[in-house]
Amino acid sequence: MNRSIVTLSRVVRVSLVLALVFFVSVILSLLMGAADIGVIQGLRGLLWGWYEGSTLLTDSEKAILFSVRLPRILFAAIVGASLSSAGVVFQGLLRNPLAEPFILGVSGGAAVGAIAGILLGITALPFGLPLLAFLGSAVTVILVFVVGKGKSGINSHTLLLAGVIINAFFSAIIMFLISISSRADLHTITFWLMGDLSLACSLEIVTAGVFLVVSFLIIYAYARPLNLIVGGEETAMQLGVNVEQAKIVLFLAGSLMTAVAVSFAGIIGFVGLIVPHMMRMLLGPDHRLLMPASFLFGATFLVVADTIARVMIPHAELPVGVVTALCGAPYFIYLLKTRMA
Amino acid sequence: MSHVSLKKIGFRYDETRVLGDISFEVQKGEFFGIIGPNGSGKTTLLRIIDKILVPCEGSVKIGETDLYKIKRNDLAKIVGVVSQDFPPLFPFTAHEIVMMGRSPHLGKLKFEGKGDLDIVKRAMEMTDIFPLAGRPFGELSGGEMQRVLIARALAQRPEIILLDESTAHLDIKHQIDFLNLMRNLNREEGLTVIAVTHDINLSSLYCDRILLLSRGTVHSMGTPGEVIRESSIEEVYETKVLVDKNPKNGVPRVTLLASESRDYSRF
Secondary structure, three states: OOOOOOOOHHHHHHHHHHHHHHHHHHHHHHOOOOOOHHHHHHHHHHHHOOOOOOOOOOOOHHHHHHHHHHHHHHHHHHHHHHHHHHHHHHHHOOOOOOOOOOOEEEEEHHHHHHHHHHHHHHHHHOOHHHHHHHHHHHHHHHHHHHHHHOOEEEEEEEEHHHHHHHHHHHHHHHHHHOOOOOOOHHHHHHHHOOOOOOOOOOHHHHHHHHHHHHHHHHHHHOOOHHHHHHHHHHHHHOOOOOHHHHEOOOEEEHHHHHHHHHHHOOOOHHHHHHHHHHHHHOOOOOOHHHHHHHHHHHHHHHHHHHHHHHOHHHHHHOOOOHHHHHHHHHHHHHHHHHOOO | OEEEEEEEEEEEEEEEEEEEEEEEEEOOOOOOOOEEOOOOOOHHHHHHHHOOOOOOOEEEEEEOEEEOOOOOOHHHHHHEEEOOOOOOOOOOOOOHHHHHHHHHHOOOOOOOOOHHHHHHHHHHHOOOOOHHHHOOOOOHHHHHHHHHHHHHHHOOOEEEEEEEEOOOOOOHHHHHHHHHHHHHEEEEEEEEEEEEEEOOHHHHHHHHHHEEEEEEEEEEEEOOOHHOHHHHHHHOOOOOOOEOOOOOOOOOOEEEEEOOOOOOOEE
């Protein structure tokens, strides 16, 4: 057999390897940035100089490492893990390899909420912007559900169409809001739309982290049913899956993850599309392995992308969404070309 | 003891009546065939027994229990289905597909254990697909896919197996291999088989009893000798046939006649 089957020990082994890769990427990311700390000096500081009162690092170096870079890295990891896990769920549930977390319009709804918040000057309030963005995406999810639910339950195709249409509708509203906004607001809006990881405070990071862990545990409980659903909903029923219930839980948990990530970080594209594909090609389609792998690798992927965004242009910062799309689009074309052959 | 019993089943798709007043009982350990022309409601009937479709009238019992009181996961331990299936989108291997048959027997977060893997291996050997184990399901031929799906149903270890045109894509060797396997499980382990098929001759060879459906109602039911008669086949299928006896074992044998059943000269 050219691919070993998924066992608990394989899930653990793969997860440990990916966790190690993640850990290394976090360390490397910590050592890179505009403030010149030096790799050796930084590494020594991380190993032996992190505690209170150590003189290995200066106070400002400590502040940069642990109060500026570390929270941002953790935040990138949380957002990356959320979007990638949600991507796995949506691709499986909609049985569509082009599905991604934003496909049902969660991002469009969040954007309308966020832009409205920026225009109303709500950014000054703590949690103001994320709350409005979250509200926007929640409304969208409910709307898509109401449209997509027929009398015989949720139809994936209808849901997909509903998502596309609602997204298009929101795009129009976004364009309209942008056209009436002032120059100063425009800058904030654009950055939000491109995805920005520099906004988060530690309370927000903890909030997003809690949402991520809870919703991931929920979707992981449905990993095996999702395998069966990918093979067709009727087949899944014949093999004992309560398909209607599984779909609702997975849709809601996936949407929740996406909504939280988008609300705090803006629209960071491609992560949720590409990471599941990469992991599936590497490890196979079994969701019991695919979910934790995408979670961990998604975290790594966004940490790396955000590091590139921070250091690529000296004394300037790219929105991380630009980096993920710049790396993501060519990779996806490659994927399409090789898959077609 | 009756294993599956249907009482006065009626079913509609929107306004169109598909099934009406269908009643029959299948005994435990019986090999039961359902035949009938396209659109006579065979597959609908099977999907009702498997709780995919809910009839608008009548009741279904599995053993002594009302079908709608059985939880889906429990039902999957009793009833296995081999249907006409689409390949899954993502590249599951044949082995992984067969392993899905163990799903109803596993706890929510459990992985397949040694016992499950043995059952899966045996199911793959019985259907002659062990050499295909590592191949992606979507790359197999129609007949190979069919055998993988048969193996998946066997891995479920059901008491009742529903076959929906399960020999349609198989060559004659694998048709006979598969039906012999079904008959062995049927005779030796008391597996109840309900087979929907277009192949009247195969059903004549293997079934204890046959139900002939016509426009959603029972035309006739009984042993192959009672049901497969020239008059009833011609009436239900609207085609001229010759029915005689198989010289080896005396069961009815249907021969198609290339008679001009319709006049195409106008075209």
